[in-house]
Amino acid sequence: MTDPTGWQLIEDWRNGVISDDDFVALQDLLREDPEARQTLRRSMTMDSALRDRAEAELLAVEADTEVVGKQTSDLSASNRPRWLSAAALIAVGLFAGCLCTGVAWAYANANSVSSIRLPVSLWNGGFESETESAASGYPDGPGFWSGDQVEVVESGHQGVSSFEGQRMLRFVQTWGDEPERRGARSNQWQIVELSGVETGGEKLMATLTARFNRIDAGPDTDTVFRIEIQAFSGDPSTAETQYDSDSHLSGTVLKKSTDGDPLTWEELEVTTSVPPETDFLLIGFYAHEDVVDDPPTAPEFAGHYVDGVELELSTINP
Ligand SMILES: [Ca+2]
Ligand SMILES: [Ca+2]
Numbered sequence: 269m270t271d272p273t274g275w276q277l278i279e280d281w282r283n284g285v286i287s288d289d290d291f292v293a294l295q296d297l298l299r300e301d302p303e304a305r306q307t308l309r310r311s312m313t314m315d316s317a318l319r320d321r322a323e324a325e326l327l328a329v330e331a332d333t334e335v336v337g338k339q340t341s342d343l344s345a346s347n348r349p350r351w352l353s354a355a356a357l358i359a360v361g362l363f364a365g366c367l368c369t370g371v372a373w374a375y376a377n378a379n380s381v382s383s384i385r386l387p388v389s390l391w392n393g394g395f396e397s398e399t400e401s402a403a404s405g406y407p408d409g410p411g412f413w414s415g416d417q418v419e420v421v422e423s424g425h426q427g428v429s430s431f432e433g434q435r436m437l438r439f440v441q442t443w444g445d446e447p448e449r450r451g452a453r454s455n456q457w458q459i460v461e462l463s464g465v466e467t468g469g470e471k472l473m474a475t476l477t478a479r480f481n482r483i484d485a486g487p488d489t490d491t492v493f494r495i496e497i498q499a500f501s502g503d504p505s506t507a508e509t510q511y512d513s514d515s516h517l518s519g520t521v522l523k524k525s526t527d528g529d530p531l532t533w534e535e536l537e538v539t540t541s542v543p544p545e546t547d548f549l550l551i552g553f554y555a556h557e558d559v560v561d562d563p564p565t566a567p568e569f570a571g572h573y574v575d576g577v578e579l580e581l582s583t584i585n586p
């Protein structure tokens with residue numbers, strides 16, 4: 269597809285920042301232009317969760333207009349809810365050990381295969397520990413947050429109540445150790461090892477959820493937050509080089525512009541397939557300077573917070 273407008277519409281949709289009018293324009297374009305549909309499908313190739321979403325939201329038109337070789341993932345929308353088989357629970361539970369903070373059993377219904385919901389917690393996803401960030405830059409192992417300057421603050425900071433517990437994390441600067449260069453985003457990473465997970469041949473999915481909030485400090489207040497999850501093979505110490513070289517096995521990213529109401533938390537959630545050869549997941553969340561990119565030595569975020577970061581692993585029952 270050579271139409272730059274079409275590319276931009278697809279990119280905005282992928283990042284979750286498309287406007288209502290542009291969404292309608294994108295649907296019209298996809299309805300009328302087979303090449304645009306092909307472009308969208310190709311751009312989804314690495315991401316089964318996005319591909320499912322595209323087919324649910326944007327590519328349904330194909331059923332009426334042409335016969336296509338659909339690259340449909342077998343993780344259909346109706347199968348996507350996060351239910352686990354008993355075998356997967358045992359396998360993941362044994363592996364995860366300290367990662368599991370309360371395994372909740374919930375049988376789907378009497379007519380389905382018995383399934384169990386398994387929330388797998390990241391370390392300190394609620395930021396109730398006073399240790400906010402163990403290192404700067406990429407993590408080289410599991411079990412801690414690492415990235416740019418952040419601080420754990422008490423609930424009520426600048427009029428923002430924590431999403432859960434008594435504390436939350438505030439984005440401070442777009443850099444870690446030294447303000448060496450200009451930056452327009454502040455983020456934190458965490459690695460979750462999966463190399464010991466046995467799923468009994470079932471498809472494994474990972475869902476990342478995070479809640480964001482910000483104050484309204486006037487028209488210059490930045491608005492955009494982002495979450496990201498990627499699956500990699502190999503040793504976790506290779507996370508930085510693999511991420512920089514785009515060597516993920518699968519992954520999903522989502523951006524969202526938030527309101528200026530400090531009383532409401534905005535939720536971002538992404539789901540990605542976890543290929544069998546996955547050894548670890550790289551989890552990330554960001555605040556973007558989408559309105560004004562302040563110099564690195566100036567305050568870069570007026571009051572931008574994250575809380576309630578959760579990772580959930582699930583298998584899809586056939
Ligand atoms: Ca909290
Ligand atoms: Ca809000």
Ligand SMILES: [Ca+2]
Nearest residue numbers: 451452561562
């Ligand atoms: Ca900046």
